[in-house]
Amino acid sequence: MFSRLIHRGVTSLIVLTGVLLIGFLMLQVIPADPAVAIAGPQGTQEEIDAIRRHLGLDQPVLLQFVWYIERVLSGDMGRSVINNASVSGELLRAAGPTIELLAVAMLWAVPTALGLGILAALRRGGIVDRLVMAVSVMGVSIPVFWVGLLMIQFAARTRAFPVQGRGGPLWTIDGLSHIILPAIALGLILVGPIARMTRTTLSESLYADHVRTARAKGASEARVIIHHALRTALLPIITLIGLQIGTLLGGAVVTETIFSWPGVGRLAVGSIIAGDYPMAQGAIVFLASAFILVNITVDIFNELADPRIGAKT
Amino acid sequence: MKQMTISKQAGVAAPLFSVENLSVSFSTDSGPLLALDDVSLSIHPGETLAVVGESGSGKSVLSLAIMGLLPPTAKVSVGHMRYDGRDLAGLDKTARRDMRGKEMAMIFQEPSTALNPVKRIGDQLVEAILLHEPMPKATAKTRAVEALAATGIPSPEIRARAYPHELSGGMRQRALIAMALIHRPRLLIADEPTTALDVTVQAQILDLIRDLGRETGTATIFITHDMGVVAEMADRVAVLYAGRMVETARASDLFTSPEHPYTLGLLGSMPQLNQRGAPMLPISGTVPDLRRMPSGCHFHPRCPFAQARCVEERPGLRALDRGRRSACHFAPLLETLGGQA
Numbered sequence: 157m158f159s160r161l162i163h164r165g166v167t168s169l170i171v172l173t174g175v176l177l178i179g180f181l182m183l184q185v186i187p188a189d190p191a192v193a194i195a196g197p198q199g200t201q202e203e204i205d206a207i208r209r210h211l212g213l214d215q216p217v218l219l220q221f222v223w224y225i226e227r228v229l230s231g232d233m234g235r236s237v238i239n240n241a242s243v244s245g246e247l248l249r250a251a252g253p254t255i256e257l258l259a260v261a262m263l264w265a266v267p268t269a270l271g272l273g274i275l276a277a278l279r280r281g282g283i284v285d286r287l288v289m290a291v292s293v294m295g296v297s298i299p300v301f302w303v304g305l306l307m308i309q310f311a312a313r314t315r316a317f318p319v320q321g322r323g324g325p326l327w328t329i330d331g332l333s334h335i336i337l338p339a340i341a342l343g344l345i346l347v348g349p350i351a352r353m354t355r356t357t358l359s360e361s362l363y364a365d366h367v368r369t370a371r372a373k374g375a376s377e378a379r380v381i382i383h384h385a386l387r388t389a390l391l392p393i394i395t396l397i398g399l400q401i402g403t404l405l406g407g408a409v410v411t412e413t414i415f416s417w418p419g420v421g422r423l424a425v426g427s428i429i430a431g432d433y434p435m436a437q438g439a440i441v442f443l444a445s446a447f448i449l450v451n452i453t454v455d456i457f458n459e460l461a462d463p464r465i466g467a468k469t
Numbered sequence: 470m471k472q473m474t475i476s477k478q479a480g481v482a483a484p485l486f487s488v489e490n491l492s493v494s495f496s497t498d499s500g501p502l503l504a505l506d507d508v509s510l511s512i513h514p515g516e517t518l519a520v521v522g523e524s525g526s527g528k529s530v531l532s533l534a535i536m537g538l539l540p541p542t543a544k545v546s547v548g549h550m551r552y553d554g555r556d557l558a559g560l561d562k563t564a565r566r567d568m569r570g571k572e573m574a575m576i577f578q579e580p581s582t583a584l585n586p587v588k589r590i591g592d593q594l595v596e597a598i599l600l601h602e603p604m605p606k607a608t609a610k611t612r613a614v615e616a617l618a619a620t621g622i623p624s625p626e627i628r629a630r631a632y633p634h635e636l637s638g639g640m641r642q643r644a645l646i647a648m649a650l651i652h653r654p655r656l657l658i659a660d661e662p663t664t665a666l667d668v669t670v671q672a673q674i675l676d677l678i679r680d681l682g683r684e685t686g687t688a689t690i691f692i693t694h695d696m697g698v699v700a701e702m703a704d705r706v707a708v709l710y711a712g713r714m715v716e717t718a719r720a721s722d723l724f725t726s727p728e729h730p731y732t733l734g735l736l737g738s739m740p741q742l743n744q745r746g747a748p749m750l751p752i753s754g755t756v757p758d759l760r761r762m763p764s765g766c767h768f769h770p771r772c773p774f775a776q777a778r779c780v781e782e783r784p785g786l787r788a789l790d791r792g793r794r795s796a797c798h799f800a801p802l803l804e805t806l807g808g809q810a
């Protein structure tokens with residue numbers, strides 16, 4: 157089990173280095189020379205050269221990359237070229253709302269999807285089953301931004317919910333009413349795939365040998381489903397949820413932009429559009445690292461959920 | 470109550486379990502499949518009834534039907550099914566469920582998949598205990614370890630904490646036996662419990678089932694395709710062919726003078742029994758497709774004694790002497806076919 161985790165850790169580190177390289181290269185392709193920018197319009201060539209030496213810009217690129225990693229690790233991701241704000245400061249401010257949005261989206265979508273999937277598996281060919289299949293096909297073919305725009309249309313007409321920005325902490329009425337629409341739009345991505353996976357794995361495991369043993373012991377059908385069939389079907393579902401978090405991060409970028417949600421996704425899109433490369437670089441490195449971290453967490457979760465995984469290595 | 474005459478004990482005591490005219494069919498893509506056709510059997514307390522037949526003859530469907538564990542796709546029709554005087558077919562689901570694991574228990578063919586892979590052995594036993602007998606969890610744990618010890622598992626405390634994949638096949642089957650017998654059921658169904666195991670382990674598991682069954686006075690329906698196992702375990706034998714019962718007799722009678730050509734064939738694949746006088750007669754061919762059953766006697770395409778009558782007329786299960794019954798036009802065989810064999 158530990159050797160597997162170490163293996164996963166090493167692969168993740170390599171991927172992370174790749175991400176940092178992309179961030180670093182983004183800073184390299186900035187059209188403006190930072191030394192020229194700092195020296196200002198009146199700067200002489202000597203002044204510019206001095207600044208270049210001071211910033212290490214005359215050193216080999218590889219060395220500059222190492223310095224870049226050192227800076228990122230110490231929390232210094234540079235400053236915005238638009239408003240000179242600290243990139244890591246802005247990211248930290250935007251991370252909270254993004255996590256909040258992801259959490260609320262999953263909080264309603266995962267239980268809903270599990271419930272729908274269980275009902276569909278128990279009543280194959282029934283109404284819920286057909287609904288689940290329809291929703292999951294729809295969920296794949298209707299993009300998030302379309303759902304988001306429809307919701308904004310609807311909310312703007314009925315004035316039922318605010319459609320722009322964040323209203324404050326979740327426990328306030330204002331906070332709740334602001335998060336409802338984006339969380340629904342974002343969570344919808346998850347419902348179809350998770351419900352479908354639950355339906356498939358559960359309808360298989362409902363008649364697995366060990367589930368039959370549980371019935372032969374005299375366990376009630378509810379107990380059979382929850383403790384035996386669902387318990388073993390859970391593993392592929394957890395894995396899928398983990399993989400879907402990646403999709404969810406992508407969806408968050410779109411949702412945040414549509415609903416002006418002040419999160420990392422909107423920060424990334426906004427800074428790319430504005431040509432604010434240091435800010436964009438920070439947001440992308442941040443999102444990618446989050447993605448990798450989530451995947452490792454899902455892996456560890458799987459190890460805990462299924463004793464056989466650890467035994468295989 | 471016709472079965473009363475089958476065994477000698479029957480005159481004294483009523484059977485513990487009996488089923489009459491049991492038919493089970495599945496609808497498949499290529500038409501209906503009659504897995505069991507009008508099967509009747511009964512078993513008395515303490516008795517071991519072996520159900521034999523080639524793979525696909527309906528043995529597992531029979532055991533699941535008795536346990537009430539057939540999948541919802543199965544269509545069941547039954548004359549009556551009685552356990553200890555109670556009508557099982559008329560019981561509601563909850564009452565039927567309460568009997569499972571307590572009154573009647575089952576051991577399955579595949580110990581490797583019959584245990585929950587993500588629960589510790591001990592926890593699975595504890596669950597079985599608590600389902601029918603509420604007690605503090607710690608007490609149940611002690612009981613579980615004792616039950617494992619009784620099956621001869623070495624260091625039972627350690628095995629109780631293990632997951633199924635950490636045990637050998639033989640040990641898993643021991644754990645499943647411990648689980649099935651934990652409430653001392655009066656009826657035990659063992660569906661090919663040794664088929665998936667090594668030969669050396671097979672003998673140990675057979676001994677275990679016999680000894681524990683004797684200890685608890687359990688009636689055992691022992692399902693197998695191995696005549697050697699039948700010889701070792703059974704008081705009485707029922708032979709299934711393509712979903713129908715073709716012969717039933719006391720084990721000693723069946724081995725000395727089988728009354729159905731199919732039984733002869735099954736015995737023919739057992740060299741050591743041939744020396745006792747049964748004619749050598751291995752069966753050729755395979756069990757027919759249950760959706761395209763041959764006319765007349767279903768065994769006729771493979772039967773060395775088949776005659777024109779067998780192709781047209783379906784033989785019913787007829788009572789012979791000594792409680793034997795055979796579904797062959799020519800039973801008793803020695804009188805009618807003695808010259809040919």
Ligand SMILES: Nc1ncnc2c1ncn2[C@@H]1O[C@H](COP(=O)(O)OP(=O)(O)O)[C@@H](O)[C@H]1O
Pocket residue numbers: 495497502504522523524525526527528529530531540542759
């Ligand atoms: N759930 C099911 N659906 C369709 N057919 C089945 C099902 N279970 C068993 N059968 C069929 O019933 C017949 C008897 O099967 P089974 O009782 O498992 O045989 P055995 O245990 O004697 O090897 C086989 O032809 C099998 O294909």
Ligand code: SF4
Pocket residue numbers: 729730731766767768769770772773774775776779784796797798799
């Ligand atoms: S009835 Fe005919 S075909 Fe069937 S077992 Fe007897 S002899 Fe063979």
Ligand SMILES: [Mg+2]
Pocket residue numbers: 528529578660661
């Ligand atoms: Mg079978």
